[in-house]
Amino acid sequence: MIVIEKAKEMQQYSESLRNRGKKVAFVPTMGYLHRGHLRLMEEGRKLGDCLVTSIYVNPTQFGPTEDLAKYPRDFEMDSRLCEGVGVDAIYFPSNDEMYPLHYQTYVDLQVVTQNLCGLSRPGHFRGVATVCAKLFNLVKPHVAVFGKKDFQQLVVIKRMVTDLNLDLEIVGLDTVREADGLAMSSRNIYLKPDERESALSLSRGLKKAKGMYDKGERDAAAIIDAVSRFIGGHPHAKIDYVNICDTTTMKDVARLDGESVMALAVRVGVARLIDNYVFGETLNV
């Protein structure tokens, strides 16, 4: 496994693989890897002849009051974990490499970014779309693998890839959970022991929503109300949003007729946790 820090070197590495007819798979991450990431890498390993991952805590997707400075980092451990799952190359750029002097170009999506995390984290998806566009141009993958835990992010990236004619396939994988149902996240380390029960209100709330849907409930407000009351009943849980949206536009729906997703963001202590459930699918909680 090699570690690449420079843009030109990354592009030459991938271009040389592509020219030899090799299929490049890519898993972009912000590091501090958990089993969710490793699951993405295992899938990438299967999808490509060569697996590249990136480890980069992207400043442009953090708001000014967010946790950029204290976002957990551990490159040594990440590097060993990558080697363990068969990563061929880690792209590990510096901020100066990614956003040099005079940097000024951003990718904006006008619809799917407007609701949910787009409302509570202004500029977040502009940062995500921009850094992914850059990473796709740097790593030149045939396929890139993302987790469905960040559901709106996956919708944003798929839409950008279609709209900007980026020649790669985006694959989304099911959320990986702890034994108790908590969705894996690098931010889970912020949780204190007495906050755990409140953190589980997200996955349990989704299970409640699934239950109502499976019994025939199609009124979004009824499901949102029940889930909000359930989560709100937990002492450390502060709801950021509880919405049901169309999975194409990410706009709120009143009735669950087309493909809909329940998306949650809840603050538990200093951790902001997200989770989601696409109605009609299985839920491993």
Place this chain on the structure above:
Amino acid sequence: MIVIEKAKEMQQYSESLRNRGKKVAFVPTMGYLHRGHLRLMEEGRKLGDCLVTSIYVNPTQFGPTEDLAKYPRDFEMDSRLCEGVGVDAIYFPSNDEMYPLHYQTYVDLQVVTQNLCGLSRPGHFRGVATVCAKLFNLVKPHVAVFGKKDFQQLVVIKRMVTDLNLDLEIVGLDTVREADGLAMSSRNIYLKPDERESALSLSRGLKKAKGMYDKGERDAAAIIDAVSRFIGGHPHAKIDYVNICDTTTMKDVARLDGESVMALAVRVGVARLIDNYVFGETLNV
């Protein structure tokens, strides 16, 4: 020479060339080709093993009151001209191919787009950057050739390519002019015979600016004032802007110390004409 209309076909064509070690050169155009375009294609022919051009009147770079509907089009003639200069493939997409249902992604630059045409044509450079990003992803060139007549556009595209890590080289070529000095433009066909003399005030104004600079004038206001008075003295000429800018930031400068460009936009009848001169360089007027 082949004509390609579909995105996937365009990408496969270029990918197959790249995989065989061929260098792809690209000249994007809005069609209605003149000798300026053909000069770009001749250069593209030299720079690559294979030359692709695109003919696409991009709606997102036109404002609501601009000349999108009446912009001149003649694909038959363009196609013959391309064949004549050795183009291998014309990419000729439809609007539905470029901007399908749910399209919503745009590339924005925050600094170099703010002055000049960015002021008089709001959204213009967003449209230019977006369509160029798309075309670069569709055609996958090693090198793309643009004219310096659209100087700010060239700065925008170079900046976007750097910022988004697009793996291609941008080459800018000198403006090609009519015998009387008028910069070649597809919009010159809007000019009526009695407007020609007024149209020549742009290139002649630039020559005046060069003369002042060569004699040692470094005060931007003095040069702008002289050129504005000269152009304004022509009966059909209505100045949109006369500015002197830094060529990296495209911000106005007070003194011509670093690399500076005089940029002009003038309405002559229904035609909006632009021209420019980078101080210290030659001017073929």
